[in-house]
Amino acid sequence: xxxxxxxxxxxxxxxxxxxxxxxxxxxxxxxxxxxxxxxxxxxxxxxxxxxxxxxxxxxxxxxxxxxxxxxxxxxxxxxxxxxxxxxxxxxxxxxxxxxxxxxxxxxxxxxxxxxxxxxxxxxxxxxxxxxxxxxxxxxxxxxxxxxxxxxxxxxxxx
Numbered sequence: 145x146x147x148x149x150x151x152x153x154x155x156x157x158x159x160x161x162x163x164x165x166x167x168x169x170x171x172x173x174x175x176x177x178x179x180x181x182x183x184x185x186x187x188x189x190x191x192x193x194x195x196x197x198x199x200x201x202x203x204x205x206x207x208x209x210x211x212x213x214x215x216x217x218x219x220x221x222x223x224x225x226x227x228x229x230x231x232x233x234x235x236x237x238x239x240x241x242x243x244x245x246x247x248x249x250x251x252x253x254x255x256x257x258x259x260x261x262x263x264x265x266x267x268x269x270x271x272x273x274x275x276x277x278x279x280x281x282x283x284x285x286x287x288x289x290x291x292x293x294x295x296x297x298x299x300x301x302x
Contacts, residue, residue, distance in 0.1 A: 164217075164273055165210035169247065173206030175271050184220060184270035187250070193262045195254040200234050203268060204249050211242040211273065218272040219250050225268065230256030233269055 168174060175185035190206030211217050217240030221232040234253040250269045254260045262268060 162212060162215060162273065162275075164212065164215070167208045167210075169204075169206045169208075172265065175205075175207065184272045186222070186267045187219070187248075187269045187271050189262045189264055189266045189268050191262075192264045195231065195252060195260045195262065197254055197257055197259065200251055200253040201262075202249050202251055203262065204247050205269075206247070208245055208247055209240060210245065211240060213242050214275060214278075215242060215273055216240060216276050217248070218274060219248070220270045220272060222267060222270060229260050230254060231260050231268075237272075 166174070170190065173188045173190045175187050177185055187205045190204040193201050193203060195201050209217060219233055219236075219238035219240065221236055226232040231252055231254050234251040238250060240248060248271075252262075252268060
């Protein structure tokens with residue numbers, strides 16, 4: 145095993161950046177950043193589709209990922225698509241667990257009034273990779289009181 149292989153297995157490269165491996169079904173659909181310092185990578189439709197108003201579709205993105213343990217992938221909406229057409233990610237953000245090795249897909253929903261036509265190669269969502277914290281769930285008979293208590297779902301007003 146060489147140094148690059150060892151770093152990849154550890155999840156970090158030589159300067160301490162996280163390594164996420166990608167396998168393309170078609171390199172034309174490689175996620176990419178519009179600007180160097182962007183937080184997310186734009187993702188592209190790997191097929192064409194039409195989404196009727198109030199309907200949804202599962203769209204393949206044309207790649208698979210190997211995300212290191214301790215990280216997750218997040219599929220997020222594109223703000224312009226949501227603002228201009230009412231099309232967004234239904235389960236936003238969609239989660240890609242580190243153990244998943246299948247093709248990454250997105251579930252889009254059309255909240256607009258018209259059919260939305262997706263062309264192969266359209267930018268349709270964004271991919272973020274984030275570090276996650278692990279935690280344990282411990283059963284308790286009582287929970288500490290708080291100022292908020294059980295107030296939720298609009299309990300603080302409009």
